[in-house]
Amino acid sequence: MxxxxxxxxxxxxxxxxxxxxxxxxxxxxxxxxxxxxxxxxxxxxxxxxxxxxxxxxxxxxxxxxxxxxxxxxxxxxxxxxxxxxxxxxxxxxxxxxxxxxxxxxxxxxxxxxxxxxxxxxxxxxxxxxxxxxxxxxxxxxxxxxxxxxxxxxxxxxxxxxxxxxxxVGVAGVSPHWLDRLEPGGLIVAPVEHAGTHPVLVVRPDPVTASVVCPAGFMTAAGPLASRHQHSHPPPAPALGGLAETAPARWGTALEAYAYRDLWYAAGAWHNRATHASIPGREQSFLALLDDSGAAGAVVLPDGAILASGGSAERYTAVATALVDRWWSLGRPPIRAWRVGLALDGPILAPRTWALTKLR
Structure with a gap:
């Protein structure tokens, strides 16, 4: 032992x-x-x-x-x-x-x-x-x-x-938790974002949060899993028929944490961001799904874009714009984001996202 x-x-x-x-x-x-x-x-x-x-x-x-x-x-x-x-x-x-x-x-x-x-x-x-x-x-x-x-x-x-x-992964913060907090208290919770569950530190009055790290959790049941107006699509188990629609843009692929930084930014800027599996590959990837949930565009860690479906060209353009935006802002890390939450149904759900400068 x-x-x-x-x-x-x-x-x-x-x-x-x-x-x-x-x-x-x-x-x-x-x-x-x-x-x-x-x-x-x-x-x-x-x-x-x-x-x-x-x-x-x-x-x-x-x-x-x-x-x-x-x-x-x-x-x-x-x-x-x-x-x-x-x-x-x-x-x-x-x-x-x-x-x-x-x-x-x-x-x-x-x-x-x-x-x-x-x-x-x-x-x-x-x-x-x-x-x-x-x-x-x-x-x-x-x-x-x-x-x-x-x-x-x-x-x-x-x-x-x-x-x-x-x-456990939740869609938002229960208002009951806020009622339980003593003055100066805080909540640490993995809140759904683009098919993953980044960990947030949530503070009341007003209800705002900072992002701690990327993560994935088992998803809660009941009200804690409620869909809301800013919910991202559920992850796609496998996207077939993908073809390369934009070539690799980086000689060296983004390492895992940088790829998660890009992923978080894409989810803050676009509500069709989630993750998807690709047949024959073990890991999941950042994806932008069309309304069918079965097609769209996938951004690979080297910047290449794969797409499928009737809107492949449009989703390729959207994915390219998101990658360009993240890169032009200096590749902001996940910890640079601040999140505003507001009551949406039974939970306080993410409503706004803003970038801040890290010390």
Missing amino acids: EDARRHYLDQIRYDGVALSPALAAAFAAVPREVFVPDGFHRRDGRLVLPADPEFLPTVYSNDVLVTKMNGDVPISSSSQPSLMAVMIEALDVRPGHRVLEIGAGTGYNAALMATLGAEVTTVDVQEDVADRARAALARAGIDGVRVEHADGYTGGVDGRYDRIIVT
Whole structure:
């Protein structure tokens, strides 16, 4: 076990994630394997059991552990540790803070925050998930966490909190969460944007947000997944019939984070931006879908554009204009965006986007 855990913090820090000494100590202290006692599914769908040789090395890797499936669809997991770290650091958890977590998952994230000295209430809409998280926290000897089977939209039992963290992809912020916040409080939540779930830090009065990082999450159910006037199209599972309509424009393809920067900008400027799969390729790509949702244009990391359908020429022109705009503004990073939210149906949804200069 010590061999498996020795390089855990190095893996979390690998992509430049900064860990405070307190959070590093929490990751080192909380035994992640206790929270997946029945095993987990890897990204490729393979089931890994505790008796398997790869169990502990995978548990102490920087990877998501899927713990519940609905057919082929993951519906509960232990998130990627580096993403947990970024979100907890953005939450600015202090000893004595009362924290509400929407989405208990395995309980591991709540355990980390409790180890930082927070009093955590974590809720999950799936009763079996809440039960397993409660049992795992008890096995790990973690105090200071209350697990509730409750609807994340309402936030569960009454109470007021200094911080709220959301660990499931949502379309917007529940007004109930804002009602629960103490003065000076904030919310960290992955809010849908162009088919992904970038993490936002949301502050009230007025309800505005800054973007922390790109991310992808399992999508919530119910009101938290409500469509609104600025909703982007659902991701396209596969776009066929694509042909190159604009050549590569960069000798070196954008690295992953820069490509996500372009992706976010495209979603801020155009409401048909989402992501799409291309047959024969593993990753998903930034896409602009036509009204059918089955055709449009795809922007590749090297700047080439592929398109299909009767509006291929028009969508190629739109995609080219979006890429040109991002490039002409100096390739603004995702963290440069500020988002205004407003009530739209049952949620406060993204309404406006503005670029700011980073310090």
